[in-house]
Amino acid sequence: MNALVPLPVLLPILGAGASLALLHHPRIQRWLSLTVLGSVVVVAAVLLVQADRHGPQTVWIGAWPETLGIVLVADRLAALMLLVSAVVTLAVLAYSVGQGMTEDEEGAPISVYHPTFLVLVAGVANAFLAGDLFNLFVSFEMLLFASYVLLTLGGTAARVRAGTIYVLVNLLSSTLFLISLAVTYAATGTLTLAHLAQRLAELPDHVSLMIQLLLLTTFAIKAAVFPLSLWLPDSYPTAPAPVTAVFAGLLTKVGVYAILRVQTLLFPDSPLTDLLLWAALLTMIIGILGAIAQSDIKRMLSFTLVSHIGYLILGIALDSRTGTAGTTFYVVHHITIQTALFLVLGLVERRAGSTALMRIGGLARIAPLLAVLFFVPAMNLAGIPPFSGFIGKVGLFQAAQLDSSPLAWTLVVAGAATSLLTLYAVAKTWAVVFWRTPLEAHEALEAIGTSSAEPVPGHDTGAVRVHRGHVHTAAGTVSRSDIEEARRLGDDNEPERDFHTLIEAGDDNRHAPLGMLLPAAGLVTASVLLTVVAGPLYALGDRAADDLHERTPYLSSVLTEEHP
Amino acid sequence: MTVNLTLVLVAASLLGCGVYLVLERSLSRVLVGIVMIGNGVSLSFMVAGGPAGRAPIVSKGGDTTGLTDPLPQAMVLTAIVITLATTAFVLAMAYRSWQLNGHDDVQDDIEDDIVRRLALRDVTSEAYSATTSDYPGDDSSGDPGQGPDDDPLVADAAETAEREARST
Numbered sequence: 078m079n080a081l082v083p084l085p086v087l088l089p090i091l092g093a094g095a096s097l098a099l100l101h102h103p104r105i106q107r108w109l110s111l112t113v114l115g116s117v118v119v120v121a122a123v124l125l126v127q128a129d130r131h132g133p134q135t136v137w138i139g140a141w142p143e144t145l146g147i148v149l150v151a152d153r154l155a156a157l158m159l160l161v162s163a164v165v166t167l168a169v170l171a172y173s174v175g176q177g178m179t180e181d182e183e184g185a186p187i188s189v190y191h192p193t194f195l196v197l198v199a200g201v202a203n204a205f206l207a208g209d210l211f212n213l214f215v216s217f218e219m220l221l222f223a224s225y226v227l228l229t230l231g232g233t234a235a236r237v238r239a240g241t242i243y244v245l246v247n248l249l250s251s252t253l254f255l256i257s258l259a260v261t262y263a264a265t266g267t268l269t270l271a272h273l274a275q276r277l278a279e280l281p282d283h284v285s286l287m288i289q290l291l292l293l294t295t296f297a298i299k300a301a302v303f304p305l306s307l308w309l310p311d312s313y314p315t316a317p318a319p320v321t322a323v324f325a326g327l328l329t330k331v332g333v334y335a336i337l338r339v340q341t342l343l344f345p346d347s348p349l350t351d352l353l354l355w356a357a358l359l360t361m362i363i364g365i366l367g368a369i370a371q372s373d374i375k376r377m378l379s380f381t382l383v384s385h386i387g388y389l390i391l392g393i394a395l396d397s398r399t400g401t402a403g404t405t406f407y408v409v410h411h412i413t414i415q416t417a418l419f420l421v422l423g424l425v426e427r428r429a430g431s432t433a434l435m436r437i438g439g440l441a442r443i444a445p446l447l448a449v450l451f452f453v454p455a456m457n458l459a460g461i462p463p464f465s466g467f468i469g470k471v472g473l474f475q476a477a478q479l480d481s482s483p484l485a486w487t488l489v490v491a492g493a494a495t496s497l498l499t500l501y502a503v504a505k506t507w508a509v510v511f512w513r514t515p516l517e518a519h520e521a522l523e524a525i526g527t528s529s530a531e532p533v534p535g536h537d538t539g540a541v542r543v544h545r546g547h548v549h550t551a552a553g554t555v556s557r558s559d560i561e562e563a564r565r566l567g568d569d570n571e572p573e574r575d576f577h578t579l580i581e582a583g584d585d586n587r588h589a590p591l592g593m594l595l596p597a598a599g600l601v602t603a604s605v606l607l608t609v610v611a612g613p614l615y616a617l618g619d620r621a622a623d624d625l626h627e628r629t630p631y632l633s634s635v636l637t638e639e640h641p
Numbered sequence: 642m643t644v645n646l647t648l649v650l651v652a653a654s655l656l657g658c659g660v661y662l663v664l665e666r667s668l669s670r671v672l673v674g675i676v677m678i679g680n681g682v683s684l685s686f687m688v689a690g691g692p693a694g695r696a697p698i699v700s701k702g703g704d705t706t707g708l709t710d711p712l713p714q715a716m717v718l719t720a721i722v723i724t725l726a727t728t729a730f731v732l733a734m735a736y737r738s739w740q741l742n743g744h745d746d747v748q749d750d751i752e753d754d755i756v757r758r759l760a761l762r763d764v765t766s767e768a769y770s771a772t773t774s775d776y777p778g779d780d781s782s783g784d785p786g787q788g789p790d791d792d793p794l795v796a797d798a799a800e801t802a803e804r805e806a807r808s809t
Contacts (some may be wrong), residue, residue, distance in 0.1 A: 255682045
């Protein structure tokens with residue numbers, strides 16, 4: 078019994094209510110949200126220390142008899158995830174306060190942002206702490222509903238389009254979750270995780286396998302594991318930068334956490350290693366190939382997000398302590414990095430007026446700080462040695478090599494290849510965005526416009542362009558107009574302007590306010606610091622993995638009484 | 642455990658019809674499908690709750706035999722509330738989509754379409770470099786159905802100039 082455990086859920090929920098009541102006092106509202114999230118960080122840190130020293134902390138809500146009520150459990154893994162998510166959401170909230178999210182955002186309902194964001198945080202915290210499957214379902218719904226609102230903020234055409242697909246996909250996954258809950262309850266008569274851990278083992282194999290596959294499918298949709306990942310790169314990029322940042326950092330990781338929890342606690346005897354390894358392999362490779370093809374930075378990063386979920390699944394699939402420890406470290410690393418990248422990208426978008434690669438260039442001279450801020454997490458994502466991405470990948474590869482099956486070795490090769498391709502994708506982006514001059518970007522864009530002016534169908538008189546040994550034809554009129562129309566639909570802010578024209582017009586003085594720069598820089602610094610604290614952090618991951626695979630610390634702390 | 646076959650059949654047909662509707666393009670039909678699926682799932686919770694019995698209200702020390710399992714009902718209530726909220730949200734989105742576009746169809750991913758066309762064009766241009774220039778008049782590779790090149794990432798000023806020189 079520890080009264081601190083429910084606080085990471087309670088504080089944001091109460092804060093959301095208060096924040097709704099303070100709709101007409103935006104200044105107080107902002108400070109309130111910051112204070113709430115700041116205290117959640119403190120609570121989560123205390124919980125982590127307690128869970129690490131004294132074992133899992135539990136609360137049976139409402140003091141119902143055990144297994145009848147709802148239990149919240151903060152073991153090492155949950156507390157660690159809680160702490161990281163609290164830090165990241167605090168940074169994102171500070172960033173959006175700096176951006177003036179509630180004022181500038183065109184057409185956005187004023188002040189809805191803060192309460193919704195707090196509900197999202199509460200949902201994420203509840204998902205980490207949930208000790209029974211139904212509570213997990215409810216927390217998924219909390220965070221999903223908040224995310225529906227955040228994703229369609231302002232109701233612009235692009236956001237409604239992307240939001241439709243996002244909402245429908247998540248509705249279906251929630252329905253699937255409900256079906257698996259019904260099946261689980263019918264088979265076992267309980268949904269408390271600790272209780273299920275005992276009863277599932279008594280079920281016939283095929284029944285428990287069906288329950289496992291149902292749950293895994295549900296969580297794989299949330300975690301964006303290939304082939305259930307296709308919704309993600311479409312829906313994330315249209316949202317405002319801080320929203321995309323927090324989605325990318327946290328929402329998929331909640332799914333990964335659920336997979337890890339279910340696999341270790343409920344189904345220790347059925348690791349499904351081969352299936353998950355294949356899923357990890359395909360997620361990595363197809364995700365990163367998608368990233369290379371993109372012409373918009375936000376979409377490129379969304380695809381790398383999908384791709385790197387593969388690493389996390391790899392660690393889970395191996396079903397070993399080293400694998401789980403590797404996944405734990407990699408989750409912490411990846412939440413920080415991905416959020417930092419999207420925050421910095423928000424700064425780039427503000428400075429250059431776009432995130433389409435074709436429109437921007439030459440930011441290195443104009444905004445050298447941004448160049449550094451983007452470069453560091455980008456290299457970290459690719460796993461360049463001193464950074465934590467390298468440490469995480471080495472840990473996972475070691476675990477795979479201990480497994481020593483041919484498929485695990487394939488995963489090591491694929492992981493290394495994915496890492497290199499990530500490097501290629503981010504380096505290409507960095508070179509285009511920061512290195513070439515805005516004039517080059519402008520001329521390239523212009524060239525496309527002129528080449529379509531006099532198309533000669535069926536006859537390649539001119540519009541032939543040589544680059545990198547390829548010859549491109551520019552015949553055909555149909556697709557051109559289609560693409561241009563699509564482009565116009567796709568970005569409704571100043572479709573005809575690129576960074577060069579902005580500079581020419583003297584409209585490039587959109588310096589990011591310090592309130593945006595500081596949280597982004599802070600998060601980038603934190604991601605670098607992960608390398609410094611990698612030793613203790615990895616040791617903590619090891620201990621968390623031990624807990625997960627032993628299961629007794631979790632079970633004995635939840636079920637203190639004997640049950641028939 | 643005995644199972645109420647009627648409940649199972651009704652739930653199954655609701656789910657089946659729901660899935661059929663979800664595969665439609667129009668958001669309002671999809672919504673009806675989602676609601677039907679939601680109801681089917683609620684019914685399956687009733688199946689999970691076991692045989693029907695007396696209302697689960699017990700006085701202290703009272704008889705507890707033959708009661709219905711109250712837990713699945715509590716879960717179904719939660720699920721119904723969530724479905725209701727979802728319905729409201731999707732309806733609002735369908736209305737907004739109708740305001741903006743004049744229809745409420747689920748739309749394709751535009752960027753994805755662009756990338757796909759770029760990729761399609763790249764395939765033909767590989768073949769093009771092997772066949773053109775040596776055989777004037779051979780435009781087997783110049784498929785007019787393919788899109789033009791608008792991949793500016795790699796197009797720098799010199800290349801642009803070269804291309805313009807060729808075209809004039």
